[in-house]
Amino acid sequence: MKKHSARVAPLSACNSPVLTLTKVEGEDHIRDSVVGPTDTQAAGVVAGAESSSSKRKLHCCIRVTTVQVSKALWGVAMVMCVCSSWAGSTQLAKLTFKQFDAPFTLTWFATSWNSLFFPLYYIGHLCKSPERQTPRQRFRECSRFFGDDGLTPKVFFTKVAPFGLLWILTNYLYLQALRKINTTDASALFCCNKAFVFLLSWIVLRDRFMGVRIVAAILAIAGIVMMTYADGFHSHSVIGITLVVASASMSALYKVLFKMVLGSAKFGEAALFLSIVGSANFVFISFVPLILYFTHVEYIDSPGEIPWACFCGVAGLMFAFNVLLNFGVAITYPTLISLGIVLSVPVNAMVDLYTCEINFNTVRLIAVFIICLGFLMLLLPEDWDQCIIQLSTKLRKRDEPAEGSAEAGATTGLNWRGRARTSMSTFAH
Numbered sequence: 133m134k135k136h137s138a139r140v141a142p143l144s145a146c147n148s149p150v151l152t153l154t155k156v157e158g159e160d161h162i163r164d165s166v167v168g169p170t171d172t173q174a175a176g177v178v179a180g181a182e183s184s185s186s187k188r189k190l191h192c193c194i195r196v197t198t199v200q201v202s203k204a205l206w207g208v209a210m211v212m213c214v215c216s217s218w219a220g221s222t223q224l225a226k227l228t229f230k231q232f233d234a235p236f237t238l239t240w241f242a243t244s245w246n247s248l249f250f251p252l253y254y255i256g257h258l259c260k261s262p263e264r265q266t267p268r269q270r271f272r273e274c275s276r277f278f279g280d281d282g283l284t285p286k287v288f289f290t291k292v293a294p295f296g297l298l299w300i301l302t303n304y305l306y307l308q309a310l311r312k313i314n315t316t317d318a319s320a321l322f323c324c325n326k327a328f329v330f331l332l333s334w335i336v337l338r339d340r341f342m343g344v345r346i347v348a349a350i351l352a353i354a355g356i357v358m359m360t361y362a363d364g365f366h367s368h369s370v371i372g373i374t375l376v377v378a379s380a381s382m383s384a385l386y387k388v389l390f391k392m393v394l395g396s397a398k399f400g401e402a403a404l405f406l407s408i409v410g411s412a413n414f415v416f417i418s419f420v421p422l423i424l425y426f427t428h429v430e431y432i433d434s435p436g437e438i439p440w441a442c443f444c445g446v447a448g449l450m451f452a453f454n455v456l457l458n459f460g461v462a463i464t465y466p467t468l469i470s471l472g473i474v475l476s477v478p479v480n481a482m483v484d485l486y487t488c489e490i491n492f493n494t495v496r497l498i499a500v501f502i503i504c505l506g507f508l509m510l511l512l513p514e515d516w517d518q519c520i521i522q523l524s525t526k527l528r529k530r531d532e533p534a535e536g537s538a539e540a541g542a543t544t545g546l547n548w549r550g551r552a553r554t555s556m557s558t559f560a561h
Contacts, residue, residue: 207468214472246410312372328384
Protein backbone atom coordinates (compact mmCIF):
# COMPACT_ATOMS: atom_id res chain seq x y z
CA MET A 133 0.00 0.00 0.00
CA LYS A 134 2.24 2.65 -1.27
CA LYS A 135 0.77 6.04 -1.98
CA HIS A 136 1.68 9.65 -2.39
CA SER A 137 -0.27 12.86 -1.96
CA ALA A 138 -0.50 15.76 0.45
CA ARG A 139 -0.59 13.26 3.29
CA VAL A 140 2.30 11.06 4.27
CA ALA A 141 2.06 7.50 3.00
CA PRO A 142 3.29 4.61 5.17
CA LEU A 143 6.04 3.83 2.69
CA SER A 144 7.19 7.44 2.47
CA ALA A 145 6.57 8.56 6.02
CA CYS A 146 10.22 8.27 6.96
CA ASN A 147 11.75 9.08 3.60
CA SER A 148 12.37 12.70 4.49
CA PRO A 149 16.07 13.27 5.09
CA VAL A 150 17.17 13.11 8.70
CA LEU A 151 19.78 15.78 8.11
CA THR A 152 19.56 18.33 5.31
CA LEU A 153 22.64 20.29 6.46
CA THR A 154 25.07 19.88 3.60
CA LYS A 155 26.81 23.23 3.87
CA VAL A 156 27.53 25.39 6.91
CA GLU A 157 25.76 28.67 6.28
CA GLY A 158 27.53 31.85 7.26
CA GLU A 159 31.03 30.60 6.52
CA ASP A 160 31.57 33.04 3.65
CA HIS A 161 30.05 35.83 5.71
CA ILE A 162 32.57 35.23 8.47
CA ARG A 163 35.44 35.27 6.05
CA ASP A 164 34.35 38.49 4.35
CA SER A 165 33.47 40.39 7.50
CA VAL A 166 36.74 39.78 9.35
CA VAL A 167 39.09 42.78 8.93
CA GLY A 168 42.25 42.87 11.05
CA PRO A 169 45.25 45.17 11.36
CA THR A 170 47.56 42.47 9.98
CA ASP A 171 47.31 39.60 7.52
CA THR A 172 48.40 37.16 10.24
CA GLN A 173 45.41 37.94 12.44
CA ALA A 174 43.02 37.72 9.47
CA ALA A 175 44.50 34.39 8.46
CA GLY A 176 44.12 33.14 12.03
CA VAL A 177 40.44 34.12 12.16
CA VAL A 178 39.77 32.50 8.78
CA ALA A 179 41.60 29.36 9.89
CA GLY A 180 39.48 29.28 13.03
CA ALA A 181 36.30 29.66 11.02
CA GLU A 182 37.40 26.91 8.66
CA SER A 183 38.27 24.58 11.52
CA SER A 184 34.91 25.18 13.25
CA SER A 185 33.03 24.65 9.99
CA SER A 186 34.99 21.47 9.29
CA LYS A 187 34.14 20.22 12.78
CA ARG A 188 30.47 20.90 12.15
CA LYS A 189 30.62 19.13 8.80
CA LEU A 190 32.41 16.18 10.39
CA HIS A 191 29.80 16.01 13.15
CA CYS A 192 27.04 16.17 10.53
CA CYS A 193 28.66 13.37 8.48
CA ILE A 194 29.04 11.22 11.60
CA ARG A 195 25.36 11.68 12.44
CA VAL A 196 24.28 10.88 8.89
CA THR A 197 26.51 7.81 8.80
CA THR A 198 25.18 6.63 12.16
CA VAL A 199 21.58 6.98 11.01
CA GLN A 200 22.28 5.17 7.76
CA VAL A 201 24.12 2.33 9.51
CA SER A 202 21.30 2.03 12.03
CA LYS A 203 18.68 1.84 9.27
CA ALA A 204 20.78 -0.70 7.40
CA LEU A 205 21.12 -2.91 10.48
CA TRP A 206 17.41 -2.64 11.15
CA GLY A 207 16.89 -3.45 7.49
CA VAL A 208 18.84 -6.72 7.79
CA ALA A 209 16.70 -7.71 10.78
CA MET A 210 13.57 -6.64 8.89
CA VAL A 211 14.52 -8.71 5.84
CA MET A 212 14.89 -11.79 8.04
CA CYS A 213 11.59 -11.16 9.82
CA VAL A 214 9.64 -10.52 6.60
CA CYS A 215 11.17 -13.57 4.93
CA SER A 216 10.51 -15.87 7.89
CA SER A 217 6.95 -14.64 8.47
CA TRP A 218 5.92 -14.96 4.81
CA ALA A 219 7.65 -18.31 4.24
CA GLY A 220 6.46 -19.58 7.62
CA SER A 221 2.83 -18.69 6.99
CA THR A 222 2.97 -20.34 3.55
CA GLN A 223 4.49 -23.56 4.87
CA LEU A 224 2.21 -23.71 7.89
CA ALA A 225 -0.88 -23.12 5.75
CA LYS A 226 0.18 -26.01 3.50
CA LEU A 227 0.55 -28.20 6.60
CA THR A 228 -2.82 -27.06 7.98
CA PHE A 229 -4.69 -28.20 4.87
CA LYS A 230 -3.48 -31.74 5.47
CA GLN A 231 -5.42 -31.72 8.76
CA PHE A 232 -8.35 -29.45 7.90
CA ASP A 233 -8.94 -28.55 4.26
CA ALA A 234 -10.67 -25.20 4.77
CA PRO A 235 -8.99 -22.34 2.85
CA PHE A 236 -11.87 -19.86 3.24
CA THR A 237 -12.28 -20.51 6.95
CA LEU A 238 -8.55 -19.95 7.40
CA THR A 239 -8.78 -16.75 5.32
CA TRP A 240 -11.66 -15.45 7.44
CA PHE A 241 -9.86 -16.35 10.68
CA ALA A 242 -6.58 -14.72 9.62
CA THR A 243 -8.25 -11.57 8.26
CA SER A 244 -10.14 -11.10 11.54
CA TRP A 245 -6.78 -10.61 13.25
CA ASN A 246 -6.43 -7.32 11.37
CA SER A 247 -8.73 -5.78 13.96
CA LEU A 248 -5.68 -5.71 16.28
CA PHE A 249 -3.87 -3.12 14.13
CA PHE A 250 -5.36 0.01 15.67
CA PRO A 251 -5.10 -1.16 19.32
CA LEU A 252 -1.42 -1.95 18.78
CA TYR A 253 -0.89 1.40 17.07
CA TYR A 254 -2.60 3.19 19.97
CA ILE A 255 -0.28 1.46 22.46
CA GLY A 256 2.67 2.70 20.44
CA HIS A 257 1.12 6.16 20.37
CA LEU A 258 0.91 6.20 24.16
CA CYS A 259 4.55 5.13 24.46
CA LYS A 260 6.03 7.52 21.89
CA SER A 261 3.83 10.58 21.46
CA PRO A 262 4.29 13.49 23.93
CA GLU A 263 0.63 14.49 23.47
CA ARG A 264 -1.40 11.53 24.62
CA GLN A 265 -4.97 11.30 23.39
CA THR A 266 -7.84 9.11 24.45
CA PRO A 267 -8.80 6.23 22.15
CA ARG A 268 -11.90 8.14 21.01
CA GLN A 269 -9.91 11.28 20.20
CA ARG A 270 -7.31 9.30 18.29
CA PHE A 271 -10.03 7.41 16.44
CA ARG A 272 -11.75 10.64 15.39
CA GLU A 273 -8.48 12.20 14.25
CA CYS A 274 -7.55 9.17 12.16
CA SER A 275 -11.10 8.96 10.78
CA ARG A 276 -10.55 12.26 8.97
CA PHE A 277 -8.64 10.19 6.47
CA PHE A 278 -12.01 9.14 5.02
CA GLY A 279 -13.26 12.73 4.72
CA ASP A 280 -14.48 15.64 6.79
CA ASP A 281 -17.44 13.61 8.08
CA GLY A 282 -15.25 10.73 9.16
CA LEU A 283 -16.35 7.12 8.85
CA THR A 284 -19.98 7.21 7.72
CA PRO A 285 -22.07 4.26 6.41
CA LYS A 286 -21.73 5.65 2.89
CA VAL A 287 -17.96 5.87 3.20
CA PHE A 288 -17.82 2.36 4.63
CA PHE A 289 -19.74 0.73 1.79
CA THR A 290 -18.06 2.75 -0.97
CA LYS A 291 -14.45 3.11 0.25
CA VAL A 292 -13.82 0.35 2.78
CA ALA A 293 -15.97 -2.66 1.89
CA PRO A 294 -14.57 -3.05 -1.68
CA PHE A 295 -11.02 -3.16 -0.34
CA GLY A 296 -12.07 -5.67 2.29
CA LEU A 297 -13.40 -7.95 -0.47
CA LEU A 298 -10.17 -7.55 -2.44
CA TRP A 299 -8.18 -8.40 0.69
CA ILE A 300 -10.20 -11.57 1.26
CA LEU A 301 -9.97 -12.59 -2.40
CA THR A 302 -6.18 -12.10 -2.42
CA ASN A 303 -5.64 -14.34 0.60
CA TYR A 304 -8.28 -16.91 -0.33
CA LEU A 305 -6.97 -17.41 -3.87
CA TYR A 306 -3.41 -17.76 -2.57
CA LEU A 307 -4.40 -20.32 0.06
CA GLN A 308 -6.56 -22.16 -2.47
CA ALA A 309 -3.54 -22.36 -4.79
CA LEU A 310 -1.45 -23.97 -2.05
CA ARG A 311 -3.78 -26.96 -2.26
CA LYS A 312 -2.78 -27.47 -5.91
CA ILE A 313 0.93 -26.54 -6.19
CA ASN A 314 3.99 -26.47 -3.98
CA THR A 315 4.97 -23.48 -1.85
CA THR A 316 8.04 -22.65 -3.98
CA ASP A 317 5.99 -22.07 -7.11
CA ALA A 318 3.29 -20.22 -5.19
CA SER A 319 5.68 -17.80 -3.46
CA ALA A 320 7.62 -17.20 -6.70
CA LEU A 321 4.49 -16.54 -8.76
CA PHE A 322 3.08 -14.20 -6.13
CA CYS A 323 6.16 -11.99 -6.64
CA CYS A 324 4.60 -11.07 -10.00
CA ASN A 325 2.18 -8.79 -8.16
CA LYS A 326 4.81 -6.02 -8.23
CA ALA A 327 4.90 -6.21 -12.03
CA PHE A 328 1.11 -6.04 -12.11
CA VAL A 329 1.20 -2.99 -9.83
CA PHE A 330 3.52 -1.23 -12.27
CA LEU A 331 1.36 -2.06 -15.29
CA LEU A 332 -1.84 -0.92 -13.57
CA SER A 333 -0.18 2.24 -12.24
CA TRP A 334 1.12 3.04 -15.71
CA ILE A 335 -2.32 2.52 -17.29
CA VAL A 336 -4.65 3.84 -14.58
CA LEU A 337 -2.57 6.34 -12.60
CA ARG A 338 -0.46 7.53 -15.55
CA ASP A 339 2.76 6.87 -13.67
CA ARG A 340 6.12 7.49 -15.31
CA PHE A 341 7.06 5.08 -18.08
CA MET A 342 10.26 3.16 -17.37
CA GLY A 343 11.81 0.76 -19.84
CA VAL A 344 13.49 -1.33 -17.16
CA ARG A 345 10.13 -1.97 -15.48
CA ILE A 346 8.55 -2.98 -18.78
CA VAL A 347 11.36 -5.51 -19.15
CA ALA A 348 10.68 -6.70 -15.59
CA ALA A 349 6.98 -7.14 -16.37
CA ILE A 350 7.87 -9.15 -19.49
CA LEU A 351 10.17 -11.35 -17.41
CA ALA A 352 7.36 -11.95 -14.91
CA ILE A 353 4.94 -12.99 -17.65
CA ALA A 354 7.59 -15.23 -19.22
CA GLY A 355 8.21 -16.81 -15.83
CA ILE A 356 4.50 -17.59 -15.45
CA VAL A 357 4.43 -19.34 -18.82
CA MET A 358 7.60 -21.30 -18.07
CA MET A 359 6.28 -22.30 -14.65
CA THR A 360 3.18 -23.71 -16.33
CA TYR A 361 5.34 -25.59 -18.82
CA ALA A 362 7.58 -27.02 -16.06
CA ASP A 363 4.91 -29.55 -14.97
CA GLY A 364 3.75 -30.37 -18.47
CA PHE A 365 0.45 -28.42 -18.36
CA HIS A 366 -1.21 -30.80 -15.90
CA SER A 367 -4.67 -29.75 -14.72
CA HIS A 368 -3.72 -29.33 -11.05
CA SER A 369 -0.64 -27.23 -11.78
CA VAL A 370 -2.44 -25.06 -14.33
CA ILE A 371 -5.30 -24.40 -11.89
CA GLY A 372 -2.87 -23.66 -9.06
CA ILE A 373 -0.79 -21.28 -11.17
CA THR A 374 -3.95 -19.53 -12.36
CA LEU A 375 -5.09 -19.08 -8.75
CA VAL A 376 -1.75 -17.58 -7.66
CA VAL A 377 -1.68 -15.20 -10.64
CA ALA A 378 -5.26 -14.19 -9.83
CA SER A 379 -4.24 -13.60 -6.20
CA ALA A 380 -1.29 -11.43 -7.32
CA SER A 381 -3.63 -9.51 -9.63
CA MET A 382 -6.10 -8.87 -6.77
CA SER A 383 -3.22 -7.65 -4.60
CA ALA A 384 -2.06 -5.26 -7.34
CA LEU A 385 -5.61 -4.03 -7.92
CA TYR A 386 -5.99 -3.42 -4.18
CA LYS A 387 -2.86 -1.27 -4.04
CA VAL A 388 -3.57 0.76 -7.17
CA LEU A 389 -7.22 1.41 -6.29
CA PHE A 390 -6.25 2.40 -2.76
CA LYS A 391 -3.86 4.97 -4.17
CA MET A 392 -6.44 6.24 -6.63
CA VAL A 393 -9.48 6.36 -4.30
CA LEU A 394 -8.04 7.08 -0.84
CA GLY A 395 -4.65 8.55 -1.71
CA SER A 396 -2.12 8.31 1.09
CA ALA A 397 -2.40 7.35 4.72
CA LYS A 398 -0.40 8.07 7.83
CA PHE A 399 0.50 5.25 10.16
CA GLY A 400 -2.52 5.79 12.40
CA GLU A 401 -4.86 6.07 9.44
CA ALA A 402 -3.51 2.89 7.88
CA ALA A 403 -3.87 1.06 11.20
CA LEU A 404 -7.46 2.25 11.54
CA PHE A 405 -8.28 1.23 7.98
CA LEU A 406 -6.90 -2.29 8.43
CA SER A 407 -8.66 -2.65 11.77
CA ILE A 408 -11.96 -1.71 10.15
CA VAL A 409 -11.33 -4.27 7.40
CA GLY A 410 -10.65 -6.98 10.00
CA SER A 411 -13.65 -6.05 12.15
CA ALA A 412 -16.00 -5.90 9.15
CA ASN A 413 -14.72 -9.30 8.03
CA PHE A 414 -15.50 -10.77 11.45
CA VAL A 415 -18.98 -9.25 11.61
CA PHE A 416 -20.26 -9.51 8.04
CA ILE A 417 -18.42 -12.55 6.62
CA SER A 418 -18.88 -14.94 9.55
CA PHE A 419 -21.89 -16.57 7.91
CA VAL A 420 -19.82 -17.85 4.97
CA PRO A 421 -17.70 -20.37 7.01
CA LEU A 422 -20.94 -21.55 8.64
CA ILE A 423 -22.57 -22.14 5.25
CA LEU A 424 -19.48 -23.98 4.04
CA TYR A 425 -19.55 -26.12 7.18
CA PHE A 426 -23.21 -27.13 6.93
CA THR A 427 -22.90 -27.81 3.20
CA HIS A 428 -19.87 -30.07 3.92
CA VAL A 429 -17.63 -28.02 1.64
CA GLU A 430 -15.29 -27.26 4.53
CA TYR A 431 -16.47 -29.81 7.04
CA ILE A 432 -14.94 -31.29 10.19
CA ASP A 433 -16.53 -33.76 12.60
CA SER A 434 -16.20 -31.60 15.72
CA PRO A 435 -14.77 -28.19 16.57
CA GLY A 436 -12.31 -29.91 18.87
CA GLU A 437 -10.61 -31.50 15.86
CA ILE A 438 -9.82 -28.12 14.30
CA PRO A 439 -6.03 -27.61 14.43
CA TRP A 440 -6.23 -24.38 16.40
CA ALA A 441 -2.47 -24.23 16.88
CA CYS A 442 -1.91 -24.22 13.12
CA PHE A 443 -4.78 -21.77 12.58
CA CYS A 444 -3.39 -19.33 15.14
CA GLY A 445 0.13 -19.84 13.79
CA VAL A 446 -0.88 -18.97 10.22
CA ALA A 447 -2.98 -16.00 11.36
CA GLY A 448 -0.20 -14.72 13.65
CA LEU A 449 2.47 -15.00 10.96
CA MET A 450 0.27 -13.28 8.38
CA PHE A 451 -0.51 -10.53 10.87
CA ALA A 452 3.20 -10.08 11.66
CA PHE A 453 3.96 -10.01 7.93
CA ASN A 454 1.41 -7.23 7.32
CA VAL A 455 2.68 -5.25 10.32
CA LEU A 456 6.25 -5.42 9.03
CA LEU A 457 5.20 -4.63 5.48
CA ASN A 458 3.12 -1.56 6.38
CA PHE A 459 5.00 -0.10 9.33
CA GLY A 460 8.55 -1.40 8.94
CA VAL A 461 9.50 1.70 6.95
CA ALA A 462 9.53 3.62 10.21
CA ILE A 463 12.94 2.10 11.00
CA THR A 464 14.44 1.04 7.67
CA TYR A 465 14.34 1.40 3.88
CA PRO A 466 11.31 0.11 1.89
CA THR A 467 13.57 -1.69 -0.59
CA LEU A 468 15.03 -3.87 2.15
CA ILE A 469 11.54 -4.86 3.26
CA SER A 470 10.66 -5.90 -0.28
CA LEU A 471 13.81 -8.04 -0.42
CA GLY A 472 12.38 -10.18 2.36
CA ILE A 473 9.51 -11.24 0.09
CA VAL A 474 11.72 -12.43 -2.76
CA LEU A 475 14.12 -14.17 -0.34
CA SER A 476 11.23 -16.31 0.87
CA VAL A 477 11.35 -18.13 -2.48
CA PRO A 478 14.70 -19.91 -1.86
CA VAL A 479 13.65 -20.55 1.75
CA ASN A 480 10.48 -22.30 0.58
CA ALA A 481 12.53 -24.19 -2.02
CA MET A 482 14.86 -25.54 0.64
CA VAL A 483 11.93 -26.62 2.81
CA ASP A 484 10.15 -28.25 -0.13
CA LEU A 485 13.33 -30.07 -1.10
CA TYR A 486 13.39 -31.92 2.22
CA THR A 487 9.68 -32.21 3.04
CA CYS A 488 7.96 -33.08 -0.24
CA GLU A 489 8.64 -34.56 -3.64
CA ILE A 490 9.39 -31.64 -5.93
CA ASN A 491 11.10 -31.85 -9.29
CA PHE A 492 13.53 -28.93 -9.64
CA ASN A 493 14.02 -29.30 -13.37
CA THR A 494 15.81 -26.75 -15.52
CA VAL A 495 12.61 -25.07 -16.71
CA ARG A 496 11.32 -24.56 -13.16
CA LEU A 497 14.64 -23.14 -11.96
CA ILE A 498 14.83 -20.72 -14.89
CA ALA A 499 11.21 -19.64 -14.32
CA VAL A 500 11.83 -18.96 -10.62
CA PHE A 501 15.04 -17.10 -11.45
CA ILE A 502 13.57 -14.75 -14.05
CA ILE A 503 10.52 -13.99 -11.87
CA CYS A 504 12.80 -13.07 -8.97
CA LEU A 505 15.03 -11.08 -11.34
CA GLY A 506 12.00 -9.13 -12.58
CA PHE A 507 10.98 -8.46 -8.98
CA LEU A 508 14.44 -7.10 -8.16
CA MET A 509 14.45 -4.93 -11.29
CA LEU A 510 11.18 -3.37 -10.13
CA LEU A 511 12.89 -2.30 -6.90
CA LEU A 512 15.20 0.04 -8.82
CA PRO A 513 14.41 3.73 -8.14
CA GLU A 514 13.01 5.91 -10.89
CA ASP A 515 16.28 7.82 -11.27
CA TRP A 516 18.52 4.73 -11.18
CA ASP A 517 20.13 5.63 -14.53
CA GLN A 518 20.98 9.15 -13.31
CA CYS A 519 22.46 7.69 -10.12
CA ILE A 520 24.74 5.44 -12.17
CA ILE A 521 25.84 8.42 -14.32
CA GLN A 522 26.55 10.52 -11.22
CA LEU A 523 28.49 7.68 -9.63
CA SER A 524 30.64 7.19 -12.74
CA THR A 525 31.24 10.96 -12.90
CA LYS A 526 32.41 11.03 -9.29
CA LEU A 527 34.75 8.11 -9.89
CA ARG A 528 36.25 9.91 -12.88
CA LYS A 529 36.74 13.10 -10.86
CA ARG A 530 38.58 11.12 -8.20
CA ASP A 531 41.07 9.89 -10.78
CA GLU A 532 41.57 13.31 -12.41
CA PRO A 533 43.21 15.08 -9.40
CA ALA A 534 45.84 12.34 -9.17
CA GLU A 535 46.68 12.71 -12.85
CA GLY A 536 46.60 16.49 -12.55
CA SER A 537 48.99 16.48 -9.59
CA ALA A 538 51.42 14.26 -11.48
CA GLU A 539 51.35 16.63 -14.45
CA ALA A 540 51.78 19.60 -12.13
CA GLY A 541 54.81 17.95 -10.54
CA ALA A 542 56.40 17.37 -13.94
CA THR A 543 55.73 20.98 -14.96
CA THR A 544 57.27 22.24 -11.72
CA GLY A 545 60.35 20.16 -12.35
CA LEU A 546 60.74 21.62 -15.81
CA ASN A 547 60.33 25.16 -14.53
CA TRP A 548 62.88 24.51 -11.81
CA ARG A 549 65.41 23.29 -14.38
CA GLY A 550 64.75 26.34 -16.57
CA ARG A 551 65.29 28.66 -13.63
CA ALA A 552 68.52 26.89 -12.77
CA ARG A 553 69.80 27.32 -16.31
CA THR A 554 68.85 31.01 -16.30
CA SER A 555 70.63 31.61 -13.04
CA MET A 556 73.71 29.83 -14.29
CA SER A 557 73.83 31.94 -17.44
CA THR A 558 73.43 35.10 -15.39
CA PHE A 559 76.36 34.22 -13.21
CA ALA A 560 78.40 33.35 -16.29
CA HIS A 561 77.94 36.79 -17.65
